[in-house]
Structures are given as C-alpha cells and as structure tokens.
Amino acid sequence: xxxxxRRRPGRGLLARSTPWLFLAVPLALLVTFTxxxxxxxxxYSLTSWDGFSPQKEFVGQANYTELFTRPDLFQVFFVxxxxxxxxxxxxxxxxxxxxxxxxxxxxxxxxxxxxxxPYLVNGVAIGFVFLYFFQPGGTLDSVLGLFGARxxxxxxxxxQLVNWSLASVSLWRYLGLNFVLFLGAIQSVPxxxxxxxxxxxxxxxxxxxxxxxxxxxxxxxxxxxLVVSGSLSAFEIPYIMTGxxxxxxxxxxxxxxxxxxxxxxxxxxxxxxxxxxxxxLTTWIQRVLVPDEGVELV
Amino acid sequence: MRQRSAALLAAAxxxxxxxxxxxxxSGGTGGAAVAPSDPASVSGDxxxxxxxxxLAADGTLQRYAAEFNKVYPNVHVKFEAIVNYEGxxxxxxxSSSYGDVLMIPAAVPVADYPRFFAPLGSSAELDRKYRFVDxxxxxxxxxxxxxxxxxxxxxxxxxxxxQAGITDWPTTPAEFRADLQxxxxxxxxxxxxxxxHEGWPITAWQSYLGETGCDPGAGDALATxxxxxxxxKELNRIDTLLYDVVHDQLTEKDPTTTTWxxxxxxxxxxxIGTLPLAxxxxxxxxxxxxxxxxxxxxIGFMPFPAQADGHxxxxxxxxxxxxxxxxxxxxxxxxxxxxxxxxxxxxxQDQALLPTLKAGAMPEELKAYQDAGVRFIQLGQAKNxxxxxxxxxxxxxxxxxxxxxxxxxxxxxxxxxxxxxxxAELNRKWxxxxxxxxx
Numbered sequence: 001x002x003x004x005x006r007r008r009p010g011r012g013l014l015a016r017s018t019p020w021l022f023l024a025v026p027l028a029l030l031v032t033f034t035x036x037x038x039x040x041x042x043x044y045s046l047t048s049w050d051g052f053s054p055q056k057e058f059v060g061q062a063n064y065t066e067l068f069t070r071p072d073l074f075q076v077f078f079v080x081x082x083x084x085x086x087x088x089x090x091x092x093x094x095x096x097x098x099x100x101x102x103x104x105x106x107x108x109x110x111x112x113x114x115x116x117x118p119y120l121v122n123g124v125a126i127g128f129v130f131l132y133f134f135q136p137g138g139t140l141d142s143v144l145g146l147f148g149a150r151x152x153x154x155x156x157x158x159x160q161l162v163n164w165s166l167a168s169v170s171l172w173r174y175l176g177l178n179f180v181l182f183l184g185a186i187q188s189v190p191x192x193x194x195x196x197x198x199x200x201x202x203x204x205x206x207x208x209x210x211x212x213x214x215x216x217x218x219x220x221x222x223x224x225x226l227v228v229s230g231s232l233s234a235f236e237i238p239y240i241m242t243g244x245x246x247x248x249x250x251x252x253x254x255x256x257x258x259x260x261x262x263x264x265x266x267x268x269x270x271x272x273x274x275x276x277x278x279x280x281l282t283t284w285i286q287r288v289l290v291p292d293e294g295v296e297l298v
Numbered sequence: 299m300r301q302r303s304a305a306l307l308a309a310a311x312x313x314x315x316x317x318x319x320x321x322x323x324s325g326g327t328g329g330a331a332v333a334p335s336d337p338a339s340v341s342g343d344x345x346x347x348x349x350x351x352x353l354a355a356d357g358t359l360q361r362y363a364a365e366f367n368k369v370y371p372n373v374h375v376k377f378e379a380i381v382n383y384e385g386x387x388x389x390x391x392x393s394s395s396y397g398d399v400l401m402i403p404a405a406v407p408v409a410d411y412p413r414f415f416a417p418l419g420s421s422a423e424l425d426r427k428y429r430f431v432d433x434x435x436x437x438x439x440x441x442x443x444x445x446x447x448x449x450x451x452x453x454x455x456x457x458x459x460x461q462a463g464i465t466d467w468p469t470t471p472a473e474f475r476a477d478l479q480x481x482x483x484x485x486x487x488x489x490x491x492x493x494x495h496e497g498w499p500i501t502a503w504q505s506y507l508g509e510t511g512c513d514p515g516a517g518d519a520l521a522t523x524x525x526x527x528x529x530x531k532e533l534n535r536i537d538t539l540l541y542d543v544v545h546d547q548l549t550e551k552d553p554t555t556t557t558w559x560x561x562x563x564x565x566x567x568x569x570i571g572t573l574p575l576a577x578x579x580x581x582x583x584x585x586x587x588x589x590x591x592x593x594x595x596x597i598g599f600m601p602f603p604a605q606a607d608g609h610x611x612x613x614x615x616x617x618x619x620x621x622x623x624x625x626x627x628x629x630x631x632x633x634x635x636x637x638x639x640x641x642x643x644x645x646x647q648d649q650a651l652l653p654t655l656k657a658g659a660m661p662e663e664l665k666a667y668q669d670a671g672v673r674f675i676q677l678g679q680a681k682n683x684x685x686x687x688x689x690x691x692x693x694x695x696x697x698x699x700x701x702x703x704x705x706x707x708x709x710x711x712x713x714x715x716x717x718x719x720x721x722a723e724l725n726r727k728w729x730x731x732x733x734x735x736x737x
Contacts, residue, residue: 050690052391053410131495135555157552159712243497245703246554246712260385261698262690263405 038276045269051259063270073271076251079163079238083231083250086167090175091223097175098182099208112183119176127240130169131156159247166238166248173237174230178223185216221290228286229279251275331416331622331633341372342628344398344635347380347387349618354379362645366638373631398626399635401618402442404697407683408433411441415621416629418443418636428640428654430616433679442619443640447652448576449599449612449664449674450505453583456598458487458571467600467610467670471539474603478548481571490543490572491561494553494706497699499561502575503540504696507677508613510535512606514675520696521681521688524729527721534721535604537705541717544709553706562586566597578617580663581650599663601672610672614652684735692731694724 045063047056067073097115101108118126133139136152144150155165189211197207213220235252238244244253252275259268334340346359353359354377363375378397380386388403390396391414406414417439418424424440425431434442462481468474478489493499508516509532516532526533543549550556564570566587573579577599584594601610620639622632639645646653650661660668667674689696701724707713708720 052388052406054413131555131557136552138555152551154552154554156554157710157712159707162554242495242554243699245494245497245700246707257700258693260388261695261700262693264690264693 041269041272044265045273046266048264048266050263051265052263059266063267064274066267067270067274073254076249076254077232079248079250080231080234082163082167083170083234084228086171087227087231090171090178091220091227093171094175094178094182094223095220098179098186099212102183102186102212103204112179115179116176118173119180121173123173123236124240126169126173127237130165130237131241134165156242157246162242162246162248166241167234169241170234170237178227181219181223182216185219186212189215221286224290225283225286228282232279232282233275329416329624329629331418331626331629331636333419333633333637334630337370337634338372340370340631340634342631343374343376344626344628344631345376345378346635347378347383347397347400349380349383349401351379351381358648362639362643365643366635369638369642370631370634373628373634375635394625396623396625398623398628398632400621400623401445402434402621404618407686408436409683411436411621412439414624415441416624416626416632417441418622418633427656429614429652429656430619430654430676433616433682434619434621442621443636444616444619444654445640446617446646446649446654447614448505448578448617449614449652449667450502450509450576451599451601451612451667452572452574453565453579454572454598454600455487455565455568455570455596457593457596458485458568459598461485461487462571468603469605469610471535471542471603474539475542475546475548478543478571479546482548485571487569487571488550488564489548489570490574491550491556491565491570492540492544492553492706493556493558493561493573494699494703495556496558497703499558499573499575500699500702500706501697503536503702505576505613505615506536506602507532508675509602509611510604510606512609512611512673512675515678517677517679517685518681520728521684522732524732525725526728527724537702537721538717539603540702541705541709544706547710549706553710563590566590566594567592568596577664578649578651581648584650599666601667610670611675612667612672614674614676616654617651687735688728688731691735692727694727 044056046058046060048059048062049056097111101111101115105111134155135141136154136157140155141152144153154161156162193211194207197211202210233252234250235256238248238250239253239256242248244250244257249257251271255268255271255275258264258271348354348359350359359377359379363377366375367373383401384403384405387396387400388405391403391406396414402411402415411434419440421431421435421438421440424443428443429447430444431440434440434444458481459477462477462484464477464480468477481487481489508514511532513519513532520526523531525531527537528534544553561570561573562583563586565573566583567590573583580597580599583597587594587597601612604610620636622629622636626632640654645651646658647661650663652661652664653659695701704713705717705720708715708717
C-alpha cells in the first residue's frame with residue numbers, strides 16, 4: 001500500500017489546476033457553441049430583430065404574447081404525435097433486436113452492422129433516397145406489387161399518409177442508435193448471471209423478463225427521454241423531404257420559416273425558447289414519473 | 299450559492315450585451331466604388347460571391363475572368379460559389395466579410411443598402427444606360443446593378459403542343475385549360491408540371507403579377523389594397539388558373555415528389571408539355587433536351603394566357619443585382635468587374651437573358667415575343683419595401699412556396715377547405731398586415 005505523503009511545495013498550484021487545464025478546451029467549446037447562442041437566443045426573443053439589420057428593437061415580452069395568443073402556431077405540435085408513435089415502435093423494435101443479437105446468433109455482427117448503418121448515413125442523402133422510395137410507382141409500390149398489393153400510392157402526396165411515411169423514415173434512421181444503446185447496456189450485464197439463471201432452469205423469456213429488462217432500465221428511460229424530445233423537435237427528415245408541405249410542418253420547421261422566410265427572428269427565437277421549455281418540462285415530468293433508481297440484479 | 303447565481307447572471311448579461319454590441323453598427327470603411335479611369339492602373343485581388351454554382355463548376359466564370367483580364371491585367375478575380383446563396387449571404391451580412399462583389403440578397407430592404415454596399419453613382423446618370431436602375435437605389439444613389447433581366451412566360455415543348463393540334467398561343471385562361479386538356483387526351487405527355495416538391499419553381503406564378511391586366515402598378519397597389527384576392531384582381535386570376543389546372547388533373551400525379559432535374563429532362567424530351575418558368579429557364583431546358591437526345595429547337599416560350607386590349611404582356615424584371623461591399627479594400631477593382639460583367643461580358647447572350655444594358659442585343663429566344671408584339675412592362679418598385687414588410691408581417695409569403703403549395707393541395711383535394719375560403723383567409727391576413735405594417 002502506497003500512501004501519498006505531503007505534497008511537495010511549489011507543485012500545489014499546478015497540481016490543483018491540472019483538472020481545470022484539461023477541462024478548459026471542452027468548457028470553452030461548450031460556452032462558445034452552446035451557452036452563448038442560448039443566451040443570445042433569449043436576448044433575440046425579446047426583440048423584433050429581422051435577422052440582418054444592425055438595429056434590434058427591444059419589444060419585451062411581445063413575442064411571447066403573440067406566440068401564446070395564436071393557436072395556429074401550436075397546432076403543429078399535433079404532427080409530433082406521429083413521431084412519438086413511431087418512436088414507441090422504434091424502442092420496442094430496438095429492444096427486440098438488441099436482445100436477440102446479444103445471445104449467440106449466426107451472423108450476429110453482420111446484423112448489428114445492418115441495423116446501425118442507417119444512423120451513419122447523412123440525413124440529406126436519406127431524404128433523397130426516400131423521395132424516390134415513396135414516388136408513386138417507385139420502390140415501395142414495386143415491392144408491395146410483388147406481394148399482390150398493386151397500384152400507385154401517394155405516400156407523400158396523400159395528407160392521410162404523409163406524416164406516417166415521414167415518421168417511418170425517422171424510425172428507420174434512428175433505430176440504430178437506440179439499438180446500440182440497448183445492446184451496450186445488455187452486454188454490460190455480467191454473463192455469470194445468465195449462466196446461474198440457466199442452471200436454475202430459466203428460459204430465454206424468463207431471462208429477458210427478469211434480468212435484461214431490470215438491468216437496462218436506466219438506459220430505457222434515457223432512450224424514452226430522447227424519443228420524446230426528438231419527436232417534439234423533429235425537423236431534418238420532413239424539412240428535406242417535403243419542406244413542411246402538405247400538412248407535415250413540425251414546430252421546428254415552422255420556427256425556421258418564421259425566422260428565415262418571414263424575417264421574424266425575434267418571434268422565432270421566442271418559439272425556440274418555448275420549445276426548449278417544453279422539452280425540459282416533459283423530461284422533468286418523465287423523471288418524476290419514472291425515477292432513476294439504482295440497479296440491483298443480485 | 300446566492301453569490302454564484304448572481305455571478306452567472308452577470309456573466310449572462312455580459313454575454314448578451316457583447317453579442318448585441320458585436321452586431322451593432324455597420325463599422326464600414328465607407329467610400330464610393332468609382333469606376334477606374336485607366337484599366338491598367340487598377341490592381342488587387344477581389345472575391346466575387348456568386349449563386350451561379352453551375353457556371354462556377356464548369357469553368358464558364360473562369361473564362362469570363364480571363365476575358366476581363368485582357369482589359370484589366372492587374373486585377374485577380376476569385377469566385378466563391380454558394381449553393382444556398384440567399385440564406386447564407388443574408389447571414390454573412392452581419393459580418394464584414396462578404397466578398398468584394400456580391401449579389402444583393404433579396405431579403406435586404408432597399409433602405410439598408412447604404413449600410414452594406416458602396417454607392418455606384420446617381421440614379422439619373424445610370425438610368426440613361428441601364429434597365430432596372432430604380433429598384434437598386436436609395437435616395438438617388440444606386441447600390442446594385444442587375445446582372446440581367448428576365449421575361450416572364452411559360453416554357454413549353456413545341457412538338458408536344460403541335461401534336462395536340464395547337465398552333466397559336468392561348469389568349470385566355472379558358473383557352474389555356476382547353477389546350478392542356480387536348481394535350482392530355484391526344485398525347486402521352488403530362489400537360490403541365492408544378493414542380494411543387496422543389497418549392498421555388500412554384501413561386502414563378504407570382505411573377506405573372508401585372509401581366510393579366512398589363513398593369514405596371516400592380517405591385518405597388520398591394521401596399522394599400524386590403525383585398526388583393528377579390529374576384530377579378532390580378533392575384534385572384536393567377537391563383538384561380540393554377541387551382542383550375544391542378545383541379546382538372548392536368549398536372550403531375552404526385553406533386554410532392556417531383557424534382558426539378560427530372561422535370562427538366564422530361565420537358566426536353568417531350569414528356570411534359572409546359573413548365574411555368576421565366577426566360578432564364580430556356581437555356582437550361584435546351585441543354586436538357588440536347589442531353590436527352592431531343593431537338594433543342596423544340597423548346598419554346600409563350601406569354602401568360604391573358605391579354606389586355608388584344609395584346610399579350612410580359613413583365614420583365616431584374617435578376618440579382620451585383621453590388622460592391624462597403625468593406626471592400628479594392629473598390630475600384632470591384633467596380634471594374636461589375637461594369638465589365640454587365641457591359642461587356644457575353645453572359646446575357648450566352649444564357650438567353652434580357653441584357654441590363656439598354657443598348658444590348660436581345661437574345662434569340664425573346665425574338666418570338668417581339669415578333670408577336672408582346673409588350674414588355676416593368677412593375678413599379680416604389681412601394682417594394684412596404685409590400686415586402688406587409689408580406690412578412692402577414693406570413694403569407696407571396697414569393698415563398700408555402701402559399702401556392704397549399705393552393706395546389708386544395709385543388710387536388712389534399713387540403714381541407716375551398717378556393718373561395720382560402721382567398722378570404724388571404725384577404726383577411728393581408729388586410730390586417732396592411733393596417734399594422736403599412737404606413
């Protein structure tokens with residue numbers, strides 16, 4: 001046993017500042033790219049700035065008043081429900097695949113790669129690929145044709161279908177991320193526990209029910225938070241694929257349009273602040289409803 | 299604990315004021331961009347921001363620069379092609395680094411021009427030589443010269459229209475619809491594409507404003523009109539035609555997936571009859587026809603199907619305006635490029651565009667217009683700033699895709715509501731904005 005004795009004189013300051021030196025770079029990046037923009041956004045939300053003019057007129061809470069007195073601005077949150085639904089399906093699927101692939105399966109690594117791959121592809125590329133996929137008589141219709149469901153469908157053109165189509169693209173894209181989170185959590189459960197359970201006569205379902213699920217609970221709740229905040233702030237896929245047309249406008253698309261189409265940066269900043277508040281609030285509610293308890297497996 | 303949050307608050311406030319201070323004031327170096335008297339004496343490296351990414355990529359701009367260097371041997375021109383030009387440059391105007399020469403983003407209000415750009419000369423003087431001078435100036439000074447002009451109309455495939463037995467340009471919206479119906483029944487082609495998915499092509503319908511009544515004041519009238527979509531008015535007639543064409547199923551089956559590139563080659567090869575786009579599209583569609591193995595001469599250009607006093611009218615309007623940055627260190631060299639590009643380059647001819655120079659030659663493609671006696675009109679720009687203020691305030695977006703995309707959705711039964719209901723809603727929003735934003 002080696003115990004540190006008294007610190008040598010002269011090295012105290014350096015030694016004490018070492019962790020801060022290591023932290024300096026990430027802190028500087030965090031402040032520059034996260035906190036400064038958030039504070040400027042808070043400031044913009046109190047002005048009627050148009051986005052480029054040197055003058056920024058201070059208007060107080062007028063933007064917030066306008067935001068909350070115009071119900072049409074909040075209607076778009078309805079679209080988030082489609083993404084929420086697809087997020088729920090996504091979690092179930094991710095959990096299923098992660099469980100199956102954590103056991104010994106043939107071509108295990110190949111399937112892991114297949115599932116994770118979409119997450120690596122650039123969102124713009126995905127948008128373009130699925131644009132062809134969803135064309136009437138395009139890839140999806142041809143594939144459905146093989147199964148006897150002939151006919152052209154307006155996957156993006158039909159207002160009943162458009163949000164389901166977009167949400168399923170989102171599901172496909174982010175499945176890999178959830179899958180990897182779950183897989184990592186499942187694999188961190190010590191192997192001896194499975195062996196012991198098997199000796200006690202537990203089958204696969206028992207193992208999943210009593211070992212895997214309780215073991216990865218913190219990751220599942222984290223994932224649920226990501227899914228909820230992600231569905232509230234869905235942007236990339238609908239923006240690239242439809243530009244928010246045909247009733248697929250989400251809250252973020254609407255905010256971007258307010259800021260950059262109609263030059264209402266002040267109002268858009270207020271909308272962004274409200275979105276931030278909504279996301280923080282739902283996260284908080286989730287944490288209250290599902291507290292993050294310690295994991296006790298043994 | 300309390301002390302710490304006070305410190306945080308102080309830091310936050312400092313950050314906020316710092317941000318506000320950075321972006322306040324133009325801090326410009328000032329000075330006019332005077333045309334150099336002796337070409338050989340001008341020198342310097344200048345950066346030209348351009349939205350013409352295709353011409354930057356295929357070396358056309360470099361060729362223009364080489365031509366330019368024959369006159370100005372000591373000026374080095376570097377191009378910076380920007381894909382999302384409008385959005386990116388608008389944001390860069392917050393800094394002092396936006397090139398030496400740039401196209402003025404459409405979102406910048408005319409009254410702000412003196413903050414960002416160097417004056418090029420008085421309107422009265424430049425007006426003698428150039429078209430479109432009055433919209434690029436403020437307080438008698440000109441800050442931007444249009445690189446070229448566009449004539450509105452519709453690009454069509456002559457072969458397809460002839461196959462349907464149509465030889466003359468339609469003169470009324472009803473005749474236009476009948477012609478498109480004929481194309482639908484007699485040929486394999488889709489009569490018209492809206493290219494809804496891309497967004498920007500559908501904004502071309504806004505450029506027909508003024509054309510149905512041959513009224514140069516149609517744009518300015520919007521500043522005070524509290525019901526621009528009332529029956530018989532310009533916007534009502536334009537939007538009704540778009541609605542009817544889509545409602546009669548004379549357009550593409552799924553507008554939400556059609557791309558510009560596909561539409562380009564399909565029109566070129568005779569699978570589409572008509573694309574409602576201005577004259578800038580002609581050269582690109584000819585190129586697409588050639589690439590598809592079809593005859594480029596089958597690409598024609600016709601005016602909007604409406605006449606006033608037995609005449610067609612075509613609104614001619616400036617493209618982006620070229621300006622010199624107020625922060626440029628080589629204003630003379632920058633001015634030399636602007637003058638050379640507008641006066642002496644072959645750009646307008648090469649691209650089949652209307653030249654800015656009043657004395658410039660009309661391109662081949664617009665000859666048919668002149669031969670048919672189409673009247674070129676220019677919309678007054680006096681109330682531009684107010685109209686765009688009202689437009690932004692009302693969140694309608696006359697030049698943005700959303701409003702006409704919604705119109706198409708209504709027409710094809712994808713949106714809920716009626717055309718009259720939508721017109722009433724637009725009128726209501728516009729009238730409210732006229733009251734608050736108008737002066």
